[in-house]
Amino acid sequence: MKQVKEITSRDENFAQWYTDIVKKSDLVDYSSMKGSMIIRPYGYAIWENIQSILDKEFKRLGHENLQMPMFIPESLLNKEKEHVAGFAPEVAWVERGGNELLEERVCVRPTSETLFCEHYKKIVKSYRDLPKLYNQWCTIVRWEKTTRPFLRTREILWQEGHTIHATEAEAREETMRMFKVYEDFQKNYLALPVIAGRKTDKEKFAGALETYTIEAMMYDGVALQNGTSHYFGQGFAKSFGITYLDKDNKLQTPYQTSWGVSTRMIGGLIMTHSDDNGLVLPPKIAPIKVIVIPIGSPEQLKDKLEELEESLIANNLSYKIDKTDKSPGFKFAEAEVKGYPIRIELGARDLKENKIVLVRRDTLEKIEVSSNVDEVIKTINKLLDIIQTDMYNKALQRRNSMLYEASNYDEFVDIAKNKPGFIKISWCGNEECENKIKEDTTLKSRCITEEVKDGHCCVCGKEAKYKVYFGKQY
């Protein structure tokens, strides 16, 4: 029965398991465009849900959507030195339009800070023009060598927020506000027990003064950077000559931020929650919450099925009825691959006894309920909440079981070499210690979670300034 799935075991070969899941559950497909993916309707519906929730929240907080060009002329990209150094090695260059060589080559945007800065310079003249709180949903391109669906692709669907403010305080507040929006969204909707903190200087965004990051830990203990919020200070504004007249008619330089999340979050979802039977989707983000599988002759089921369908619609529960002529076992397996949170087994025999069976996708637990449709709906709504919470807690528990703290370097290296997960250490803040860790263990810093006033750096023994997590990353 289960051979329909052909999914590699997660504990045997995690990478192959992931590839099987995204393909078999119809989230993505490949094309002759190497390094890019086709996001199929089922995968795109997850992205549409993510977009719809975040877009509402962005707008509620006063942000406006707009659309910048997808190309950046080389001279514009070159305007901020650190920024271009970070991105130039991986951009796609257009040198020819039709049959003609362009006067100046242009790259497909790897991110749009330079375009926003050029625009700000034109539209920001006075304190009255500030703040500008902008966002765009678009596709960016980074010409990666090794790619994996959702996690690292040459084309990335994302949103990039860009804001400009009169004061440092306002810009810092915005940076932290959107950082919190991301953290809450990932915890409450994606059921991801993320760790939020600040990137070290070595790992921060090219051109930022500070980068705040959402770090999710995958089932295999490897980190996924799942969203960042950057405080730019005045760096970009100075490079681009953006100024405004304040209330006293004095020329001032404004402060900027940017923040983004991408379809990578879908990869994070999968690698946190799914299992050997297929996808497991948190109810709040699942495109289809309920799959109904009729078992028995259509005539026997007709009335109940109609009644159920009407109630699902009336209660705004997205659903699907599998009316194909496949066997029930085959349909169950397919429903598991697709990760619909709740399966309703509508059996003619059960109905005679006034029963309906519900199955939770996350635990595969069977729940017998009365066939009274109002009660079915009530149970479904309760179950969806429980599944959402349980998925978060299960992921939290697993994550916690892979969090370590090392008090000396030998211990650190020992854990790093033998145990998957994140390791917390005290750190002096010097890049040399970070580099040594990477050389010795391949681990990179994930994020700084707190400042400390005592203790010693786990690497060099000097005075510690921070607690910081290290881990392997996707």
Added chain:
Amino acid sequence: MKQVKEITSRDENFAQWYTDIVKKSDLVDYSSMKGSMIIRPYGYAIWENIQSILDKEFKRLGHENLQMPMFIPESLLNKEKEHVAGFAPEVAWVERGGNELLEERVCVRPTSETLFCEHYKKIVKSYRDLPKLYNQWCTIVRWEKTTRPFLRTREILWQEGHTIHATEAEAREETMRMFKVYEDFQKNYLALPVIAGRKTDKEKFAGALETYTIEAMMYDGVALQNGTSHYFGQGFAKSFGITYLDKDNKLQTPYQTSWGVSTRMIGGLIMTHSDDNGLVLPPKIAPIKVIVIPIGSPEQLKDKLEELEESLIANNLSYKIDKTDKSPGFKFAEAEVKGYPIRIELGARDLKENKIVLVRRDTLEKIEVSSNVDEVIKTINKLLDIIQTDMYNKALQRRNSMLYEASNYDEFVDIAKNKPGFIKISWCGNEECENKIKEDTTLKSRCITEEVKDGHCCVCGKEAKYKVYFGKQY
């Protein structure tokens, strides 16, 4: 007072008027990326409204959204001969990723038929897999030499529907269904009195058997092709080797369609409805339906303003209150530039007499109403409907005044040279006659509106097959 606008007169210089409008009303801005535009928040909000209405309708009709790669490898683009011949001269080529030359160059998609076909070939195996009704919202690139905001840009935001069917009848039905969706949307929401018909073979889409087009006539009598729906037959399927097993286990070739509309429709909106005072937006598509302009001291107005705001929210009417310290006259002018359908002048003096003044943007007519908020809301809702209908009728009247019918070639040439608008003729269906018209008058065929059984071709005098419109185009 009105110098805030600096809008060129529409009747003096239509092209400059258009450029002034899109810029002064904050719809778009330019960047150093030539030929592309920045769609600013006010312009993007119009696009978001268009997307939201059409997307719901597409989904209601069973279509699913997905996302294809934005790049097409050269060998894939080359697979359908007519198609590549139509698009290759204007695509942007990426030849380098980072510092490395690509093994095969890729173009940024000018349209995605080839990618969809390659995908269909993989996922369509049996009649059970048909139909596939797909759509994607994305950006395409056509490296145009002469560009104008919304009308012709190197980057175009659009949607492209792609469907594949078991039978010719189904595919033809889909082609016509989506054609009708476009026509209804443009009439009912954009208030555009469009002419719908079939393109001649000379003007049809590269690779299509038949192209159905929505032709809008601008204020200056020039045509804007504002959306197309294509019937492909089996041409693409044969070039790509797409086949399926039918119910009798026989190998069959499926039938395809594609259909698209773009941000160009926003250009059509502007060039049909707007005037020398600025934008005029149909209420059903306007991001902000009501602008409230307080006149008098804030204390005197406070209570009524609050009451009004609560009612606007409760009645789901999008609004904006201009609380700046500019003069009322200045605010009126600005509101006119932005094209908000209704302006509420909330005057302290009027309030003493229990009056409020409403101003229609389309006619600038002032309407005095009781200051009772329920009545104000009732009047607003009624007015929004009236404005929508009046705008359509006004545009229809103007369009009808520029529709001509020519019964012989001399008459045709005379109208073509002296009068803006569309000219209907009887036509034999031969491309030579179409070419002669273009040579003699620069006019191109817009669309075939009916088949005829008698009469003579206006150009060659042979038997006529069609009635067809000719006109200049953007």
